[in-house]
Amino acid sequence: MTPFKRAPERDPLDRTPLSVRLQRSATNDYSPGAKGFVEAWSSIFVGLTITARRAARNPDTLRYPFEKLTLSPRWRGALRLTGILGRDDIGSIEAPSPDYIRRIEVLEDEQRLPPCVGNCPANVDARGQALYLADERPADAYELVRDRNTMPGVLGRICHHPCESACKRNHYDEPIAIRPLHRVAFERYAEFREERVRKLPVTRSERVAIIGSGPSGLTAAFDLMKLGYEVHVYEKDPKPGGALLTGVPAYRLPREVLAQEIEDLQSMGMRLLTGVRIGSDVPIDHLIGEYEAVLIAAGLQFSRMLPIPNIDAKGVTGAIEFLRAGNSKHDAGVKGKRVLVVGGGNVAVDCARVALRCGASEVTLSSLESMDELPAHPWEIEEALDEGVVAMCSFGPHHVIAPEGRVTGMRLQSCLSVFDAQGRFSPQFGDEYSDLECDVIIFAIGQAPDLTDLVSGSDLLLTERGLLPVDGSLMTTELAGVFACGEVVTGPGSAIASIASGHEAAESIRRYIQGVALDEDRVYRPVPVYPRYGKPVLKGIEPSRRRAKMPMARGTDRAKDFRPVELGLTHIEGMSEAARCLRCASEVCVGCTFCARTCPDYAIRVERTDDPGSRCVTRYDLDLSKCCFCGLCAEQCPTNALKHTGQYELSFYTRDLTVFNRSEMLRDGGGTRATGADGTSVSACRGAGAPISEDSSPSNPEDLVAPTEVEQ
Amino acid sequence: MSALLTGAAWGLAAASLIAVAALIGVWWERKVAGRIQMRFGPQEAGPAGLLQTLSDTLKLMLKEDITPTAADVPVFRAMPFLVFVPVASALVVIPYASGWAPFNIATGAVFFLAVPGLSVLGILLAGWASQNTYASIGGVRAAAQMISYELPRTLSVLSLCLLAGSLSTGTIRAEWRWWWVPLTAVGFLVYFISSIAEVNRGPFDLAEAESELVAGYFTDYSGIRWAIFMMAEYGGVVAASLFGAATFLGGGLGLSGVPGALLFVALTALIATAMIWAKWTFPRMRADQLMTFAWKVLTPMALVQLLAVGIALAARVVLS
């Protein structure tokens, strides 16, 4: 119950005092009698000696105010605003692929990396996307994202959005809906597609073969195409998309979105060869000879199973096989049957939901982990439970009950803990058993690549466990000119992580072909750590500041077929959602008013126009006569525009209303200080786009935080 | 008439001496206190901040001279001078050279001990005339303290008079022998301590105890009148130091000529510095402790000193 950690050996509620030793007594008397008399007189001379000794030493004080011994970087003095939002002030992060990571690293070093970008494995510039979307430049937004994300429309549906969990807006209310904005950008790109999608010029003679048309393969293909190479993508299935097609259910990713984005890539010059099975149809050696470089992005092909009795009974299947069948035919032979899904990951949840949609009468999800530690994303679990999936947590499979070679049920054993003290996977089982009747058992406990066929006849060797030895950072295999990326390298993971590895592989291939050492002067993606935010508390937050709510199909309806669950944001919703972005770490004031809201003394006054398309800060006042130098405002500032200066004691401000004047700011590139102007003159803010009317009254009165307005 | 002129001339000289001494004394005290407290002291105005006191004096002269409405105005206005004049007059009986004092009277020692004591009247009346609780208490405290400390101070000087066989300060300096120093060491200590008390300086500055009485008897004074009180205090310090150096230490330990004069000045500065040193080292005593100290410690010590000198003189007579 205590809010802090005490010494482990002590019960927090134990209020018994510690053993107290009393060694020191404050009382101190002279000895009695003549000795005391001598002590008293000698104390006089001891005192004189002490002061004399100090006087003999050089003074160690300092000449104030000309020098200061310590000038801490944490001066909490008067404030400085480094810039005010005009629409050109914040750039998007744009750089050709090889230099992009370098750019990210520089920003990270300068502590100017927005958390959404830093937390994304592929460093997608979500801030720039929101900037363009709010500015009604959806095509720019889409292309900005596509530079790093290759398939924004797809990822806008299925990404697990690490960007949103790092979004600084979590600290204030709710994160920006970055993933739905990808989708908005994709949808609005439709009208620009014809004029914008052009064939990329092939400027180089080298050709690259890519095996697999999943996210990582397509990303590497797109990167290499932009560099001017000719890229051939081989896909064994008749349709491209890899795991996106076979693994991701259609209710999350409509097939036409995937097809559209792959078609865009083809329009840009990617040559796609479907139905070609490398290994059996075309030996990989042939590719190695034919192309300058070969990239294996084949993904994972089969599901892991458990070595338990009756695992080969009829009715037991693996997740990949089940999903492949379910996604292609919308019928996996579970109609009217009772389905048990073993596993607690996202794939397991997908299986359960697909089984429901294929007509299973009841679907149970059994996992070793307890409900709180399920590895699947919480929103997916929630959606699955909404649709009627039953979760049986903390149970592990014991054996399959199959009396006649056909599944009739499964015996489950209770699981006490999944991980040991060091965090390794080491499940501890209890004595409790439970028999569950079911007709189909789907094991979704992991996947593995199947590369034996692919590499047969080549010099590529697989490890004993069937894995391809790959350098995890350079994406090279043991054979020069052959690279690998995607889940072949990383193991089961997210689509965005595969995309990130595709970028790395493309960079390695570029270097290989151009004859540059693969690791020479190479910058790897920085992995900053961001604070984890708790569940947002929305009481006390005005509705206009909240995140746009994603409309969802009703839980009972949507489980019947493969129609999309998320219905998507409208254009207007998308624009205002994009305008919520705080432009983190841009060092430009965006008029979020969090400083004014936090200021305990009403010393800050922020005014802005609040139209999403042309949002602009029109006035920023700091009343130094009210400021109590608590520093909360600068701590709150999401953009780092507001900073403390070293002016606490050496301040040369007049203590009257001071105004941060935009024209003043433009004169002084390094930022400005309070000008001491009277508060009446409002400097007009001229953004590059729409001019702001002279009457710059804020459209949203709640954003005008000033004492006169607050009195109610 | 000529005596009056001479007196006026000497008085002017004494006042100037005090003014200069106070200027330097305040600066020196600030420097010493600064060093003791690990500071630099004044350092901006003039070389090593020497002009700081001058600028402060200028400021004090330009400040408004405030008289409280409740005060007894004529008394209130006059008292700074009544405090200053006796202190300044003490300077004219100090033997600046062997056998010579500006106002070399036969009872110079008595004059030196008695006349500055008249300033107690000024302090008492200053406190009373302010019509302020703190000032009144400060004035009463100062009166009790200064009168009490007259006794051990007089007794300690008396032993010198006994040795020299004269009450004339000039004679005392002329008659000085080196062996007086060890013989009158205790007397010098008593003289030193009671002089501090006499000029109301720490650790005996109860009359102006800033933590209890805000500023004691001159709480309500400001500007130049306040400055005159301060000058009187520093004048007292200078007079006590000069007299101590001239008589107890024989004015340069018996040396004559230029080195003797330099040594005299150095010893005077030493005694003054010791007073400053003590002030910036010790806490302040309480009124009853101060009285106890005067009557139960210093007076017996001075009497013992007197007795020792008497015995020494008697022994000398017997031996010779």
Next chain:
Amino acid sequence: MTQDEMTALIARIRTHNADLYPLFSLEFGDAVVGVAPEELSSTACDLREAGFDRLTMVTAVDRGETFELVYRLHSRSLTASIFVKTVVRRDDPHIASVYDVWPAANWQEREVFDLFGIVFDGHPDLRRILMPYDYEGHPLRRDFEHPNIIRRPDYI
């Protein structure tokens, strides 16, 4: 002191005072007991005899119709703390002073009197303490109004 001991102690004191309110909660090692206002003096004496020799805090909370008075006691011998809560009516804010039991209540009750207007009967020197002697009104009441008080908006 363990929770069981504390429960037993409160039960023992309850035998003397039938109107002792039920135990509110036993949280963070601090027990909370509620007493009827007229039983406060006797409960205080009982608790004092039981070993609660320190009165750490006296304060009040404005609960609308009533004021909730909060006393925090501590016992060094028992190594235990206890909250005693009682209520007084807003229209008749009188309660017995515990100054006789714990002199520490002297200034703290004066403060509550000053800021809430609760009168402690039997207090030897019940004057205003923080506000000026001639001040009108009791600032810590929730309905206290002053032109300088700026109400903040509901949204932050």
Next chain:
Amino acid sequence: MSLDIESRSSTLSDDGMPVEELVVNVGPSHPSTHGVGRVVVHLDGDVVVKADPVIGYLHRGIEKMSENRTYLQIVPLTDRLDYVGSMYANWAYCRAVERLARMRVPERAEYLRVIVCELQRIASHMMGIGASAADTGAFTAFVYAFDLRERVVELFEALCGARLTYNYVRPGGLSSDAPDGWEESVVDFVHALPRKLDELDSLFFGNAIARGRMKGIGVLSAQDAIAWGATGPTARASGVNWDLRKHDPYSVYPRMDFDVVVGERGDAYDRNRCRLLECYESARIVEQAVAQMHGGPVHAEGVPRLIQPAPGDAYDQIESARGTLGVYLVSDGSPRPYRMHVRSAAFANLALLPMLAKGHTLSDLVVVLGSLDPVFGEIDR
């Protein structure tokens, strides 16, 4: 500060002589009232007959202001409670909020809190000792004490950018981690500290005059100390062995090895010297805490900007330099506390002044007041 002829009250002394009491109004603007305290003193000659502290000159209504502020916005207010030891009020308040909102604080934050609060204890005690020394006229001892305080304040300045109102402890942790090299400078400071404290001890507490001024002045018995709710060095000097860090341990104090300093007489001297000796113990604690501390976050995860605890109340207390500093919070579920009350140690200690000063002289009144170490920001709130 005027001589009120009217305010003299005439009474009869024991032997029937008419005695005229002199009423001296010490404060609210007086050199030794440690801020803006005021004591109306009735004097019989130089002896205090009655001393009546009149407080409230620094009453800013912080408890009332808190009702209109969010939990985060109150933290700068707590700086202004005990402006000599802002860290304590920060910490006590944040502990109450953490208890109310059920937050867990990372271990590194707890260690840093212990370090800053023990450094703050040194700084605050140096202020108390220095002010007591100045009250007795020992201005150089005051400067020496303030020299040590200045070192601590410089450390705090490097830590949080402020010298007086730190605003460093936050609900759920701290505002920022310590800068690079800060821990080393703290260790350097506490290593050099005992020698400097020894010097102060001999200069001031060993001095015969200072002893004469403080010994036997304002004697507080252990029974009175407990009954009147005295805490901290004021109570410990009377022999009351009571220190929350030991007897009601909180934070990581159970892991520290230190002694409780108690006095025997309960007079002004013991109270002040108790403070001095506590600084040695604080230095020990700081040294151990720096050695035990290791890296990690300094702020709890998932603390929203707008803290909205469930309805209820919580009380938490810490041992500040002046004694038990408790904060009582009542929440009604909104982002602002329904009621905040500060149980101030200096407030309880100052209530002892009429009892302690009676029968002493005016000079001793100042010493007694100084030995109680009142900080009127905390008393008046």
